[in-house]
Amino acid sequence: MKVAITGPDGLLGTELVRECIAAGATVDPLLESECDVTDADALRRRLGRVSPELVIHAAAYTDVDGAEADPDRAYAVNAFGTFHVCRSAAAVGARVVYVSTDFVFDGSLGRPYATDDEPRPLQVYGRTKLAGELYVQGHPPGGIVVRTGSLFGPGGAGFPDRLCARAAEGGSLTVVNDRWCSPTYAPDLAKAVVALAGKADSGVFHLTNVGSVTWSDYALRLMDGLGLEVEVLPVSAKEYASPAPRPARVELDRSAAEGLGVAMRPWDEALAEYLDRCGDRLRRSAGREPDTPSNDGVTGE
Numbered sequence: 001m002k003v004a005i006t007g008p009d010g011l012l013g014t015e016l017v018r019e020c021i022a023a024g025a026t027v028d029p030l031l032e033s034e035c036d037v038t039d040a041d042a043l044r045r046r047l048g049r050v051s052p053e054l055v056i057h058a059a060a061y062t063d064v065d066g067a068e069a070d071p072d073r074a075y076a077v078n079a080f081g082t083f084h085v086c087r088s089a090a091a092v093g094a095r096v097v098y099v100s101t102d103f104v105f106d107g108s109l110g111r112p113y114a115t116d117d118e119p120r121p122l123q124v125y126g127r128t129k130l131a132g133e134l135y136v137q138g139h140p141p142g143g144i145v146v147r148t149g150s151l152f153g154p155g156g157a158g159f160p161d162r163l164c165a166r167a168a169e170g171g172s173l174t175v176v177n178d179r180w181c182s183p184t185y186a187p188d189l190a191k192a193v194v195a196l197a198g199k200a201d202s203g204v205f206h207l208t209n210v211g212s213v214t215w216s217d218y219a220l221r222l223m224d225g226l227g228l229e230v231e232v233l234p235v236s237a238k239e240y241a242s243p244a245p246r247p248a249r250v251e252l253d254r255s256a257a258e259g260l261g262v263a264m265r266p267w268d269e270a271l272a273e274y275l276d277r278c279g280d281r282l283r284r285s286a287g288r289e290p291d292t293p294s295n296d297g298v299t300g301e
């Protein structure tokens with residue numbers, strides 16, 4: 001199968017490329033420098049030339065706070081970019097898998113969100129991603145929407161990387177204790193997305209690693225797992241103001257995907273694997289010397 005992947009050098013896209021190749025697909029990576037999703041003509045030409053059967057659309061404007069300051073850019077990439085991807089894919093009869101976010105929900109429900117619960121994004125980023133979802137759901141050859149949670153992994157700057165970079169600046173780490181997340185390991189998500197694409201033609205699915213945690217407990221688990229003695233100071237979201245409002249707690253109900261046999265493991269198991277694989281790099285970025293010779297970059301492939 002021929003698969004085109006947008007955002008192939010992103011945190012998730014890196015893993016999607018690896019996973020598709022491992023599954024035997026021929027992959028066309030649509031780098032932003034060669035094929036900007038805001039450029040409808042470039043997309044049409046590229047997909048017309050390659051003629052993929054499937055487009056996995058992982059490119060996005062992912063700066064949640066930045067989107068508040070530059071909504072035009074966020075809409076251009078996440079909403080209209082997704083429209084262009086869908087139109088170009090439809091022209092060659094390709095299905096689309098679109099990666100969306102738990103930030104389409106406001107977090108007020110009090111139970112895990114089912115795929116058909118009403119989205120109510122609190123910030124520009126969530127609204128732009130939701131607009132993208134609507135285009136994918138109307139995509140004629142079939143479109144899958146996969147909503148996910150907070151990503152971490154070797155291919156980009158997730159929370160562990162950002163936290164370690166902050167630890168390198170010295171002092172304690174201030175982290176919110178009244179907002180929750182579902183940490184999701186990009187390699188696990190990529191595997192699940194590829195499995196799902198083989199089992200469904202269309203629909204909305206939720207895929208995160210199992211479980212959720214407050215951001216401050218997540219930070220404590222990270223520092224502990226890395227053996228770093230850095231103080232984590234829990235604060236309320238009110239005390240730690242950010243430009244974009246964020247939901248207090250969104251857990252996604254994964255039963256639609258699980259019903260097709262696509263299940264994910266607990267987030268802390270995935271985190272342990274990540275720390276085993278990339279702990280030395282994270283410790284170095286926190287300004288600490290690794291205890292043992294580095295294995296960073298070893299992918300087993």
Ligand SMILES: NC(=O)c1ccc[n+]([C@@H]2O[C@H](COP(=O)([O-])OP(=O)(O)OC[C@H]3O[C@@H](n4cnc5c(N)ncnc54)[C@H](OP(=O)(O)O)[C@@H]3O)[C@@H](O)[C@H]2O)c1
Nearest residue numbers: 007009010011012032036037059060062099101149150151
């Ligand atoms: N990260 C999270 O915690 C999280 C949580 C929930 C959902 N998601 C969703 O998961 C997907 C993957 O996220 P990620 O964390 O892997 O993102 P990421 O690391 O920020 O990567 C985004 C990718 O999109 C590309 N891109 C940005 N603007 C583009 C444009 N105009 N045309 C073409 N490519 C463009 C970037 O290319 P360059 O590197 O060349 O700029 C990069 O490859 C996104 O749809 C995101 O909304 C992410």
